[in-house]
Every structure is written in structure tokens, then in C-alpha cells.
Amino acid sequence: YALWPTWEATSLPETLAELARTEGDYAAQVLSAWADPEQADRAALQRSRLRARLARSNAEAAVSRWLAEPPGRSVGPEMGRDAVLGYMAAVRSCVQAILALHAERRGRWPGHPEARLLVAQVKAGLDSVAASVKGSPVAAHLPTLRTEQLALAAGVGLGSLNGNGDRMTAGGTGLVLAGAPVLLVNSVNTLCHLVGLEADRWA
8 A cells, every 4th residue: 555555535536426317316316206106116215315324434434545645635526624624515415405304294185296397307416416526527417496485485385485475484395395406505505615616507
């Protein structure tokens, strides 16, 4: 190892990219389950959760090894120590949102089709993060996550007006579905910023 060291910085971009891809898959499955509970596969959701947890554990271990290496070795073309630590913090926030949505999707109740607004958008966003952290090309048209999140909140009864002009409020499952995606979108937008995606393309 002293003669031919294998620096963690060389493989960390792929590890961080796999983390983003896996969390994107998990988020898309959970949101799809909210949109159509009848089609939700609980076993598949559990497998996705476990894959995401393994990806996080692998990434956290890799980052720890990278931090123990001699300073000055950046991850990819732009990510230094602060950016990598920020990346992991944003992923943890993303995970909190996804797990909250997963935990509250219990029992049988009518679906919330509004959740479909974010399924493809979140997946595309995290796939773009994965591509960018590796230095790969990113899609020319990135999703407008904030617009879709606000539309979802309005669809479940937050931020909209009823026929009498009064502010509507969501209860129960609708409140969870309106709240957790705010944290999810904030986290994805932060990840985009940290890997160098243009902020004005993520309105």
C-alpha cells in the first residue's frame, strides 16, 4: 500500500453517485406508493429501503477513509472537504423525508394521485446529481422541483382556497404528504448546488 496507494478520492465519486441514485429510486417508490396504494409492493419498498441504507453506510465509510487521507485530494473536479460533508448532510435530510413518508404510509386509504407530480422529478433530480458528481453529462432540461412540490401541497389541501375563499387545510395523511416533500426538495436542491448544477435551473 505504501508503494501503490489506492486513494479513496479516486473511487469516492462513484460511491457518492450510487448513493444519490439509490436514494432517488427509494424516493420514487415511496411517492408512487402514496399515489396508488393498491399498486404498492410492501416487500419491494422494504428491499429498496435496505438498499438505500447499505448505500448510505458504504458512503459514510468511504468518506471517513477519504478524510483520513493526506489533505488536498478533492473528489471529482470540484468537491473539497466542505462540499463532501455538505453532500452527506443533505443526503441525511433527504433520507429523513423519505423515511417519514414511508413510515406514515400504513394501512389502507385512498391514494393521493398528486404525489405523482414528484415521482419522476425527484428521480431525475437525484440521477442528475449522480451524473454531476462523477463529471458525466447532465440532462439539458432539469425538473422544476419547487414548482411540483408546491403543486402537490395545493393538491392535498395546503396553500389553496376553497369555494368560500377560506384557506384549506390538509389533515392526516395529506398533511404528511404536503410537509415531508418540502424537506425532500430542499435536500435535492442543496445536493444540486453542491455538485455544481445551476441553481436557476432548479426553481
